[in-house]
Amino acid sequence: KQEVTQIPAALSVPEGENLVLNCSFTDSAIYNLQWFRQDPGKGLTSLLLIQSSQREQTSGRLNASLDKSSGRSTLYIAASQPGDSATYLCAVRTLFSGGYNKLIFGAGTRLAVHP
Amino acid sequence: GAVVSQHPSRVICKSGTSVKIECRSLDFQATTMFWYRQFPKQSLMLMATSNEGSKATYEQGVEKDKFLINHASLTLSTLTVTSAHPEDSSFYICSARDITSGGMAGELFFGEGSRLTVL
Numbered sequence A: 001k002q003e004v005t006q007i008p009a010a011l012s013v014p015e016g017e018n019l020v021l022n023c024s025f026t027d028s029a030i031y032n033l034q035w036f037r038q039d040p041g042k043g044l045t046s047l048l049l050i051q052s053s054q055r056e057q058t059s060g061r062l063n064a065s066l067d068k069s070s071g072r073s074t075l076y077i078a079a080s081q082p083g084d085s086a087t088y089l090c091a092v093r094t095l096f097s098g099g100y101n102k103l104i105f106g107a108g109t110r111l112a113v114h115p
Numbered sequence B: 001g002a003v004v005s006q007h008p009s010r011v012i013c014k015s016g017t018s019v020k021i022e023c024r025s026l027d028f029q030a031t032t033m034f035w036y037r038q039f040p041k042q043s044l045m046l047m048a049t050s051n052e053g054s055k056a057t058y059e060q061g062v063e064k065d066k067f068l069i070n071h072a073s074l075t076l077s078t079l080t081v082t083s084a085h086p087e088d089s090s091f092y093i094c095s096a097r098d099i100t101s102g103g104m105a106g107e108l109f110f111g112e113g114s115r116l117t118v119l
Helices: none
Strands: A004-007 A010-014 A019-025 A030-038 A043-051 A056-059 A064-066 A072-077 A086-097 A103-106 A109-114 B004-007 B011-015 B019-025 B032-038 B044-051 B067-072 B074-080 B089-097 B106-111 B113-117
Touching: A004 A086, A010 A019, A010 A030, A019 A030, A019 A086, A019 A109, A030 A064, A030 A072, A043 A056, A043 A064, A043 A072, A072 B113, A103 B044, A103 B074, B011 B019, B019 B032, B019 B089, B019 B113, B032 B067, B032 B074, B074 B089, B106 B113
Parallel strands: A010 A109, B011 B113
Antiparallel strands: A004 A019, A019 A072, A030 A043, A030 A086, A056 A064, A064 A072, A086 A103, A086 A109, B004 B019, B019 B074, B032 B044, B032 B089, B067 B074, B089 B106, B089 B113
16 A cells, blocks of 8 residues: 655745755555645645656756655755745655556645745 | 646535536646545545546545546536535545646646535
């Protein structure tokens, strides 16, 4: 059974800090891993998608890495800003027998960046 | 990125009534859409996979007669919560995959969510 864990559950930092959010998963049979941002009461915004054959993806101040064999991914946020405050969700597309696959989410990291 | 639209964004209803939530892919076609449920401060849990032109696939523990899913076209899926009760109050989010972009490994795009409150 695939389980996705995100650490820390919550994080509060001053503006300008570089941050690392962690995601671990128990089953390495994944298609890809996706990082999302969710603002309170809103849907999800896709940040980065890493295929199982890739090691990292970058978009602006965001960098995500994937180590499939150890079941880990990190989201690095450079020079954090108050506008980065949100919940960050990690999700893995997991393969099951018969070709069935689905996206399994972690519980998220609630980030607060204060001026 | 691709846009997925959900309507309504908020709905309040009386216990025993039925509520329909729409999920539309605005600028791409989606043969498959997904419906999730999220309780406060918890993560998203997949409820069902909606397949265009065929029956939805429900996750274990999800009542298919209570949560009716219809995927009538390549851009529209609907979730109907039948005979809603207060415990059905939750945040419902749909997602869709642009099948032309990466196939099964393609990126998922999510709607803005629909908050259902059952009195």
